[in-house]
Amino acid sequence: MKKRYSITALCGMGLGTxxxxxxxxxxxxxxxxxxxxxxxxxxxxxxxxxxxxxLTTKSMANHIPSSVSEQSTVILVTNLIKKDEINSxxxxxxxxxxx
Amino acid sequence: xxxxxxxxxxxxxxxxxxxxxQAIQIGGDLLVANGKAEKTFVTAMIDAVADLGPYMVVAPxxxxxxxxxxxxxxxxxxxxxxxxxxxxxxxxENDPVxxxxxxxxxxxxxxIELLQRFANLLADDEAVKKIKNASDAEEVIELISxx
Numbered sequence: 001m002k003k004r005y006s007i008t009a010l011c012g013m014g015l016g017t018x019x020x021x022x023x024x025x026x027x028x029x030x031x032x033x034x035x036x037x038x039x040x041x042x043x044x045x046x047x048x049x050x051x052x053x054x055l056t057t058k059s060m061a062n063h064i065p066s067s068v069s070e071q072s073t074v075i076l077v078t079n080l081i082k083k084d085e086i087n088s089x090x091x092x093x094x095x096x097x098x099x
Numbered sequence: 100x101x102x103x104x105x106x107x108x109x110x111x112x113x114x115x116x117x118x119x120x121q122a123i124q125i126g127g128d129l130l131v132a133n134g135k136a137e138k139t140f141v142t143a144m145i146d147a148v149a150d151l152g153p154y155m156v157v158a159p160x161x162x163x164x165x166x167x168x169x170x171x172x173x174x175x176x177x178x179x180x181x182x183x184x185x186x187x188x189x190x191x192e193n194d195p196v197x198x199x200x201x202x203x204x205x206x207x208x209x210x211i212e213l214l215q216r217f218a219n220l221l222a223d224d225e226a227v228k229k230i231k232n233a234s235d236a237e238e239v240i241e242l243i244s245x246x
Binding site: 011013015019020058059063078081082083 | 147150151152153154155156157158159161163165166167168189190191192193202204207210211214215218221222
């Protein structure tokens with residue numbers, strides 16, 4: 001059975017920045033035929049995240065406790081407007097898990 | 100379409116700001132003057148950078164400050180400020196910032212269409228260049244109405 005991935009877009013409030021990230025991730029999974037549940041979360045609830053992937057901005061990195069980053073693949077990006085960076089980092093992840 | 104959320108009175112071009120706090124204050128004051136947010140919302144946007152970090156600098160030169168709806172948001176809306184001299188937010192990759200777009204949201208859903216359309220605009224290099232060079236809010240309205 002095809003795996004359903006869980007992806008969390010994380011930011012400070014779970015409103016603006018993470019919503020931008022979620023849009024880019026949704027475009028990616030749709031165009032690649034990947035089955036994924038893409039949600040947003042704020043940093044206050046980071047400890048409860050158990051997703052396959054947590055995608056967030058570089059400046060959020062030091063807010064993520066190691067107990068969380070040990071369980072999920074954390075993808076850090078700097079540009080949420082141009083999709084290239086998010087796309088290539090998701091490419092990297094999905095090519096590594098499909099091997 | 101974007102003009103539904105970003106009206107002429109919420110645009111201020113080629114403004115002088117000393118630092119990111121002042122830049123957000125200017126953008127936030129536009130939201131307050133247009134009845135879209137309480138003053139507390141402006142303070143919360145500034146505090147968010149100090150407390151949570153400069154993650155709202157979403158691309159080189161571009162910041163989208165925002166705060167939680169309960170901090171005093173009254174409507175879904177956007178303000179747009181361009182700076183004469185860019186300011187640093189403390190974001191190593193994307194500083195300095197010349198475009199500050201303060202965002203008001205009422206919940207987790209109702210601003211998504213606005214954000215989607217605004218992201219499409221910001222992904223268009225030509226459009227961004229026009230905003231950077233614009234001196235009249237009407238020019239910006241004409242441009243954003245295509246998104």
